Amino acid sequence: MARTIDTAAQQIRTASPAALLRRRIFGHYGLLFGIVVLATIVLIAAFAPLLTAHDPYTQDLLARMKPPFWMAGSDPDHLLGTDHLGRDYLARLLYGARISLAIGVIAALISGLIGTAMGVAAGYFGGRVDLVVTFLINVRLAMPVVLVALAVVAILDGSLQVVIMVLGLLLWDRFAVVMRSSVLQVRDLEYVNAAKAIGCSVPRVILSEIMPNVVNNLIVVATLEMAHAILLEAALSFLGLGVQPPTPSWGLMISEGKQMLLFEPWLIAIPGVALFVLVLAINLLGDGLRDVSAPENKG
């Protein structure tokens, strides 16, 4: 009687999870597109000073609203033209990537921390904690985001920090909802019971047994909320209550360019397309991550 069931047929059957993931990522074009574009934008943001000789803040009132290179009368020194104060549009666009990314990342980080803590607590402890968290989520969902954000930014005045904080404090709901349901799903799985029966402390159960199994959902939500925050900032700036000039935020650039919408549409087309591409890339990344982490729920 052999206790070992090992035979020739008994190989480690499938690839490791990491290898599987790699394979899936490279088979997903949307995800690849998202990664490549986002990486490009991140690099642009990081190396903005190397990519343009112009300073995004230097104004030249005599060279205002020079058209971009594809239009007649363009100035080869300003590839994408200049804005209403004669600042180089390309430089502002490149530096603007930093602002948008910073807003997206930090706001998602703050809301992620709040939402995850609440969602995990609700999902794991259930009972009264869950009641309270669910209630808070309801309250938060019932508050009109744009309106409340506008009101708060109006009260606290719109600096970059304030906008990021407000968005961070407002956008935690989806984290909480998703983390709550993810944890609820995982919480009653037997490996969690096993860990408890082994004598793991609550923090250990949460951090080392539950979190690794819900972290992909967290990442997906984080990307979506990042996109959400970037769009919201743009909307706030558009309404005049976002980050303050002369900060080269894309939302602000659209808001400034809007003045000349009918005559110089490229002023909003350029930052608009940049914003669109960035959000698109982040969304594709998020969608792609969801697909590869749970291929059965593609959609």
Add this chain to the structure above:
Amino acid sequence: MTDPILSVRRLTIDIPLAQGTMHAVRGIDFDLKRGETLCIVGESGSGKSLTSLAVMGLLSGKLRRSADRLEFAGIDLMRQKPRTMRSLRGDRMAMIFQEPMTSLNPAYTIGDQLAEAYLLHRRASRVEALARAVELLGKVGITAAESRLSQYPHQLSGGLRQRVMIAMALMCEPELIIADEPTTALDVTIQAQILRLLADLQREMNMAMILVTHDLGIVARIADKVAVMYAGEVVEQGTAREIFDNPRHPYTRGLLRCIPVPGKTKPGEHLGSIPGIVPSLVGVVEGCAFRGRCDVAAPSCADPIPEQKEGAEHAWRCIHGQAEEGAPA
């Protein structure tokens, strides 16, 4: 001897996967006569459920089905339009699934769902259909049948739901009924009740029945004929008595040794076991698929395996195949 109502020859099901084609069912044959019960038995992944779905024409779109012959009551199922298949399904051939909890539509009442099965195939009013439903609910042993009609599936226990499923399958008095693991999700006591009900109804209505299961106990109690499937092949088939009393294929023998039998196996002593795991069916599969786990495997097991027969009913695919001494341990 009557013609078989269901005749299957070289039924093959392929599943295209990213890594290659998976040969899930590899050329199986069987016949079934009116009034007979065929049990298809095998472990998970052996292709037994796919076989039953293939007969019903319910394989999902990606799966490829082919067969030399797939005849039901003289109708060539391989060549029928979807429309014809629909008119057969639920009318002349019906199916019962494994999960009674999820196999009923949660949005509609029991009555709606039972009546639908009838109205799809019979020119009848809704009132007539509901009367028929009450009749069949009574038949499957559900008390207060009329009041059940307006209930929703979630209000019933698992055992009751499986009875409803059976009633639904029998609404049009099918000639063939296929039950795919109908009791796996149920408690032991309920399992016995449902099986007994099925067996009684099958006899009463003179239906042909295919029962797919992994439980040898069920097979022994209910089957006229048994087909043992392993890795997409029927490795052995015959009458229940032949299979249990005189198993020829090493896999069948192994399976029988694995289960503790009250009164026969001694408590605490080692049970038989089959080492290893089921081989991958992706790509080309040649020779005996069991040879990697077989304790009597020989080099020639890698060659094509001819079918061996003993009498009209008992057949197996193994180059060995001589009767084993004594009863299975």
Add this chain to the structure above:
Amino acid sequence: MAGKADDTLNAAFTKELESVDSYFNSAREGVILQRSIWDGLLYLNQETGEYEGNLATSWQWVDDTTLELKLREGVKFHNGEEFDADDVVYTVNFVAKPENGVVVQRNVNWMKEAVKVDKYTVRIITNGPFPAAFEYLAGPVSIYPNEYYAEAGPAGMALKPVGTGPYQVESVEPGKHFVLKKYEGYHDSPKGRATIGTVDIRTIPDINTQLAELFSGGLDFIWGVPADQAEKLEAMGRFNVANESTMRIGYLELDAAGRSGEHPIKKRAVRQAIAHAIDRQAIVDSLLKGKSKVVNSACFPSQFGCEQDVAVYDYDPQKAKALLAEAGYPDGFTVDFYAYRDRPYAEAMLSYLANVGITANLKYLQYSALREMRHKGETSMSFQTWGSYSVNDASAITSQFFKHGVEDFARDDEVKAWLDKADTSIDPAVRKENYSLALKKIADEAYWVPLFSYNSNYVLTQDAEYTPTPDEVVRFFQVHWK
């Protein structure tokens, strides 16, 4: 499409008007409606600068604080009520009472009361000598029908306004839509009769939407069009574009008194450096354009008493840096820069300040929020504008801000004394002299950095004509079809 064909002039407001009752709003849009719906006792002829009789036919000072007016006879309000001395008395006595809550108290708080002499004669008693009285009687003080107002009150008046003006109100949807109809029974006023039958005014907040409507024919008349857009519109040749200067000037308000705490701006040299740092001419040429001018004195040049011979700070960054170094800030400093409108101008100034080493963080607030901060003395530097209510007198601006009120960041006793004298004297020479002294000191100390005067662009469809006036008030009754 509306327009000349159906005798309707479609115009747009940029801002939601809080109330049509002219005493209960403080907005430019309110003034525009007020001039069309109501009449004042007097009228200021924009061309001659002379006062003419409107609801009054003659007027004269009985003493320093008593003005007697003869009223026009035969005038009827839009609702048919007859105009007489009772209407003037009721209106003046109502608005002069502070507890009735007229929003802009300055417009009315110089009046103590009105007294009826006979049916067509009234006396207005002022709270002291008030040389600018005619300015107000020709401007914001409109006469309401006493019976109707007593019954409807400000709320009713806001929804269904009744006046004597060239236009009567057809409908009001608060804040968003106003329809005016030509008042056929309008009296023989120096304002002249309206020629266009209907004026349909919608509130369209975004100037671009207004432009889009103009393009698609949905609007016939818009104003306040920014210089860049006006230039482009003019170049298109499809519209009549008119530019006119306004009495509004922009200035930097500097906290010389240190109300917001210790900071570099308390030093005169720093304030002068700021004045030297900003290229006002470039801003005027590139951003404001039109009839805008650089201003050097803390008032609008045409205003009575607005001394022009004051210290001039030309654009000189080197000098600015030198002044900063002299003040002890060779590397500059950081300061919050508050603003509430014209963000591009503010941004341009930030950039100039940055060039001399001053890092100014823009705090762009709503007007009321910024005003609140200023009242509390929390701003050390802010970009303000003031339109003087189109009152052509330095008292409407300089005296507003340098007499130790909550909006005075200079707190200069000497200046206050001069201004007090100028404001209360009725001798023009005395007034002029004292305003001059005050304004010269303000410039020398650089309490303010006066920047530029504003202008406004008026755009009409080619079917219509209008000659704008420098007081920035749109007179629909003077628009006419070609």
Add this chain to the structure above:
Amino acid sequence: MLAFALKRLGLAVLVTLTVSLLSFSLLFMSGDPASAIAGENAGAADIEAIRTLYGFDRPFLVQYADWLFSALRGDFGQSYYFKLPVSELIADRLSVTMLLGVCGISFALLTAVPLGVAAAMRPNSFIDRTALFLSVMGQAMPSFWFGLVLIVIFSIRLGWLPPSGTAGWQNFVMPTIVLGYYAMPAIMRLTRAGMLEVLGADYIRTARAKGASEWRVMFKHALRNAVVPVVSLAAVQMGFMLGGSIVVESIFALHGAGYLAWESIGRNDLPTVQALILIFSMFYIVFTFLSDLANAWLDPRIRVG
């Protein structure tokens, strides 16, 4: 069913109260309301007089309770800016926003649900890819930008649609598309995912085994179950839409409640902003409440026992 409704109602009331407290306290800190009432060119003394007149010197909770009890009677006080009852002001504006919301959600549902179903019926087909493309575009498109682009194309270049106002149905075409397209992707995705999930369910196989046609399987058995989460989402989106109509209303100069809210924030018009936040919240709460009831009706597992 009644107990379920009551329970949801209780929760809704509690949420409403909390939101009202939050918005009240939030705006209480938003600076001096007296200054806002005084208007643009008022002096310091004017403001001081107003402060005592309106009772802004009372303790916070007193003011809140006062406000809340009035609000319960439908009295949200006077707008500081318009000097009109807030309730009148809002009632007037709300109809535009509601109309816009209904148009927007209808547009979203009418495009998203058929697309989602079609996509789920044929995964990876052309129509599936088209639907996915549309939804990805819709999620990444800033709606204010989209609105501006539409104005440039349809009002300026083509002259087909009026760029602003509420005069006729033409005025609502572009706002509807902008607002609807904002909600469309999520609904489409959920419909598709829900249909895909439901189509894989055991009871669908049961229906097929009965001999039901594909059409019947799709629309009788699948959609009924897949639509349950879509109803919830549509309610949530509708709530968001009303609250988020600010941008669209300001671009297309629709004098709705969203635009009023934005302007009121700028004007420090406290009673109006408070009332609007509360009313938008109520809308969200009412819609989700109604969707819960609708779901209970659609899904007997909630409705019965």
Add this chain to the structure above:
Amino acid sequence: MSETATPPVLELASVTKTYQVKQGMFGKPKPLHALSGVSLRLNRKDVLGLVGESGCGKSTLAKILLGLEMPTDGRVLVDGREIAPGERRLLARRIQPVFQDPYSSLNPRKSIEDIIALPLLVHGIGDGAAREQAVTRMLDLVGLPARVRRGYPSQLSGGQRQRVAIARALIMKPEIVICDEPTSALDVSVQSQILNLLGDLREELGLTYLFISHNLAVVEHLATRVAVMYLGQIVEEAPARDLFAGPRHPYTTALLESVLTPDPSLSVPDTHLGAAYPNPISPPPGCRFHPRCGKVRDICRTTPPPRVEGPEGHVDCHLYSAAPTH
């Protein structure tokens, strides 16, 4: 009940577990008695088979023993010493679980090595090297090749995973292993391997098992004693051979009849079990089994049955009480 020299290694003394099943926020919570006064003794090296239908409270019992749930009432004693609510870690050192579903009982994000070594890590036993050694030893013990240690659960078959779960349970050298349906998710051929392994390990390590199963054939094969649960109560308990030879409680009889042995000469039995399993929120009065019992008498409908002690067990049934009690 038989006298033992030493106290039982594990004892449950009238343990009750009641869940408050809340019906919405304002609905009145209703009590669900998952366990009603369950007393059990587990002697060293015994294999106590616990059988019953789903919903009878078997799993709740297991959770209480593992410290995953606190009993509402009653005591849990280990070696005669009561375990206080705060002593879960103490419990963990002596009692370890093997769960039903090997697909969900292993954390998919952790390597096999980490899974097996987790108990040592948690209890701070040994250093890295010692833990590595222990893992090697355990892999060998449960018959897994050493190279799987760096693999992940998704790379293993069901049987292999269950071996990993057993290795994890045994690495702490516990005395008691709670096996909650350890083979019901496995194929027959694998089931026998795991049963064999459990049998061998018991011999080698002197383990005590609580073996929870609904498969009576498996229980008969492995158990030394059997307890039959019905609706939160233990209705019969006896040495395995006695119980299988002569079941006393009608429910036990029905369970035994339901076992389908692979004997083609027999047909499907009629268990005479009426009605379905009752709702535990509103259990039937009297004997909880009476609505389904073929031998029901009037007294069964009103009066809970007495406990009838036998020489080596007990049965709770009116059929065996000397006189009807009130």
